[in-house]
Amino acid sequence: MRIVVVGATGNVGTAVLRRLAEARLRGDGRAGAGLAGTDAGLEVVGVARRLPDARVAPYDVASWHAVDVGGRSAVDELVRVFQGADAVVHLAWALQPTHDIPAQYRTNVTGTDNVLEAVARAGVPQVVVASSVGAYRGVDVDGKRTPVDESWPATGIPTATYAIHKAANEAAMDAFESEHPSVVVTRLRPGLIFQRGAAAEIRGIFLGPFVPMSIVRWIRWAVLPLPLPFVFQAVHADDVADAYWRAIDRRAGGPFNIAAAPVLNPPRLARAFGMLGAVRVPLWLICGIVTLTWRLRLQATDAGWVDIAAGVPIMRTDRARTELGWEPRHTAEEALRELVAGFADGANVPASGPLRG
Numbered sequence: 001m002r003i004v005v006v007g008a009t010g011n012v013g014t015a016v017l018r019r020l021a022e023a024r025l026r027g028d029g030r031a032g033a034g035l036a037g038t039d040a041g042l043e044v045v046g047v048a049r050r051l052p053d054a055r056v057a058p059y060d061v062a063s064w065h066a067v068d069v070g071g072r073s074a075v076d077e078l079v080r081v082f083q084g085a086d087a088v089v090h091l092a093w094a095l096q097p098t099h100d101i102p103a104q105y106r107t108n109v110t111g112t113d114n115v116l117e118a119v120a121r122a123g124v125p126q127v128v129v130a131s132s133v134g135a136y137r138g139v140d141v142d143g144k145r146t147p148v149d150e151s152w153p154a155t156g157i158p159t160a161t162y163a164i165h166k167a168a169n170e171a172a173m174d175a176f177e178s179e180h181p182s183v184v185v186t187r188l189r190p191g192l193i194f195q196r197g198a199a200a201e202i203r204g205i206f207l208g209p210f211v212p213m214s215i216v217r218w219i220r221w222a223v224l225p226l227p228l229p230f231v232f233q234a235v236h237a238d239d240v241a242d243a244y245w246r247a248i249d250r251r252a253g254g255p256f257n258i259a260a261a262p263v264l265n266p267p268r269l270a271r272a273f274g275m276l277g278a279v280r281v282p283l284w285l286i287c288g289i290v291t292l293t294w295r296l297r298l299q300a301t302d303a304g305w306v307d308i309a310a311g312v313p314i315m316r317t318d319r320a321r322t323e324l325g326w327e328p329r330h331t332a333e334e335a336l337r338e339l340v341a342g343f344a345d346g347a348n349v350p351a352s353g354p355l356r357g
Helices: 013-028 073-084 101-122 161-179 194-207 211-217 235-249 266-272 283-295 304-311 316-324 332-345
Strands: 001-007 045-049 064-068 085-088 126-130 186-191 192-194 223-226 232-236 252-257 260-264 279-280
Touching: 013 045, 013 235, 045 073, 045 232, 064 186, 064 232, 073 101, 073 235, 073 252, 085 101, 085 235, 101 126, 101 161, 126 235, 161 186, 161 194, 161 283, 186 235, 192 194, 192 332, 194 211, 194 266, 194 279, 211 316, 232 332, 252 316, 260 332, 266 279, 283 304
Parallel strands: 001 045, 001 085, 045 064, 085 126, 126 186, 186 252, 192 232, 223 279
Antiparallel strands: 232 260
């Protein structure tokens, strides 16, 4: 069995490699109904723009190819890598630079289109793509947030670049499924994904270089100012990786919501950061502060992320539990606390370009 992981050095990619290493060691899936049950061997191929130190686990589980998925020659390069693959997992994504949307589009939208075209040309039977809760249409923040299943429209939140690009990917997958019915197309739509080793990357993406990770040690006696609508879901990276493996092992197609309980709200966020509590502030005030500091390049997060945090729906995860047999081993609060501990300790992954920070 040959699995190619595109974007294999990031937060999720690193966790997926850990899960595949475990599958190789333990022979997971051989008793199941999926393709993994038909082959005792498991070959893992990693694709990244910046190659990791392949001497270090989990990157040593894979052979490696350097490909820029948004590049002009990407399709031809990817076709060569994808030849003979049983499944392609597409995780490559650019959250930065938020001040250069065309650069993000090149990786996020053009890059996904290139991966799908290469999958078709190489005759790969399954492609598993990283979508997100951010792909979903936003909800009325003043209304009741009834949990939604995978049928909720994946048209994004129009004020957030991340959501716009995820919605474009969803539309591209719709077209791809129609044009290539023989290919199993799987979409995982997780909540926010946390793990200790991602602390440096997440700090750089959302806070920028001027805010030290050790800030979490300074705010113990503070309160967390957040709008009431800040209600969202999270999941540990290792639990997301397990969902990817199960989708491949069972060759399960379609969309799957992936999230752990409980839903994170301002009081739970404050507890995870070890703060005294949360205080309610107007959403417009947070948006204004974030926009001003972003435009001054004091921090790296634009206000679109505020709109996502305040407007994404709450997802039901019944389908993943029923069809994949998936259950998270970590609660959402445990995953967030692990990340916060990583902030405090300056955790990173030196062998990985993205996770090095």
